[in-house]
Amino acid sequence: MSVRPYLARFALLGAVLAAPAARASDLYSYVDSDGVAHFSNAPSDPRFRRIARLKDGGGVYRGGKAQARARPLPRSEAQARYREHIRAAATKYNLPEALLLAVMAVESNFDHRAVSEKGAMGLMQLMPGTARDMYVGDAYEPAENIEGGARYLRILANQYAGDMVKTLAAYNAGPEAVRRAGDGVPNIPETREYVRKVVALYEAYKAGR
Template identity: 75%
Template sequence: MLRPRSLVGLALVGLLCAPALASGGDVYSYVDGDGVVHFSNAPNDPRYRRVNRTRSGGGVYRSGPQARARPVAASADRYTQWRAHVASAAARYALPEALLLAVMSVESNFDHRAVSEKGAMGLMQLMPGTAKDMYVSDAWDPSQNIDGGARYLRILANQYQGDLVKTLAAYNAGPEAVRRAGGDVPNIPETREYVRKVVALYEAYKAGK
C-alpha cells in the first residue's frame, strides 16, 4: 500500500513546489552561460526549447532487475562518491538530497554503469530521449546523469504541484500514464511498488539511516 498522499504532502510540498511552473501546456527551458536553468511556459528568448513531458511510455524507463535496489537504505560508502554531484543538483533544482538518493538507489542501486533492457542509462536511469530533453550530452557521465534526473524530477514536481507520489509515478511510468489514470498513480504493480520503495528510502535517508 502507498502511504497516504496527505502525509507525504505535509512533509514535502514546501520543498517540491518551488520554483513554480505552470502545470498545464508546454514548458520550455534553457541553460544560460552561467549554468543557470530557466523555465517558462511563455518563452521570450530564442534559446528556449520545449521540454517533452508526455512521451508515451514514460520519459524514464522502469529499471530492470539488474538495476533495481531493495527497499532499504544503502550504506554510506555506496553513494559517497556521488554525494557532491547530488548536493549540487539538489541545490540547483531545489530538491531534497534525500529524495535524489532514494530515486538513485531504486533506479540503479548507485551503479553508474547500470543499463535497463530498454536502454535506460546510468545512476538515474535516463532514456536517450529524456537525456536529450534534459540537455544531457553524455548519460554515462555521473554528474550529467544526476543533473538530468534531478531536472526531470523538478519539472514533474512542478507539474504535479509538489505531490511526491504523482511525481515519482510519472518518473517511473511517464506523465502520460498518470494522465490516463485520471491524474493518479497508474494501476501498474511495478509503478506502485516503485513509489513505495522510493518513499520508504526517502524517509530513511532523511532520518540519516
C-alpha cells in the same frame, strides 16, 4: 497510497500549474538576480523563456522492469561517492538530497554503468529521449546523469504541484500514464512498487539510516 503527507515535504521552485496557454510538455526557465535558477511548465513571470520541449509520454521505464534489485549501498558510501554531484543538483533544482539518493538506489543501486532492459541508462536510469531532452550528453557520466535526472524530477514536481507520489509515478511510467490513470498512480505493479520503494528509502535516508 495516500499522497497528502508528502505534499509539504517536496518544495516547489518557480511558478506552477498556472497559465492555460502553456503546454505541459514545455519547460521554461530564468535565473534571478540572486543566481537562483527557476523552472516551470506554466510560466507566469515575463522573465521565463522556453528552454526545452519534452515529448509526451516520456518516462524512465515506460513499463519496463528496473534492472537493479540488489540491496542499495549504505547512505554514507553512496554520498561519499557522488556527494558533490548530488549536492549540486539538489541545490540547483531545489530537491531534497535524500530524494535523489532514494531514486538512484532504486533505479540503479548506484551503478553508473547500469542499463535496463528497456535501455534506461546510468544512475538515474534515463531513457535516451529523456537524456537528450535534459541536455545529457553522456548518460553514463555521473555528474551529467544526476543533473539530468534532477532536472526531470523538477519538471515533474512543478507539473504535479509538488506531489511526490505523482512525480515519482511519472518518472517511472511517464506523464501520459499518470494522465490516463486520472492524474493518479497508474495501475502498473512495477510503478506502484517503485513509488513505494523510493518513498520508503527517501524517509530512511532523510532520517539518516
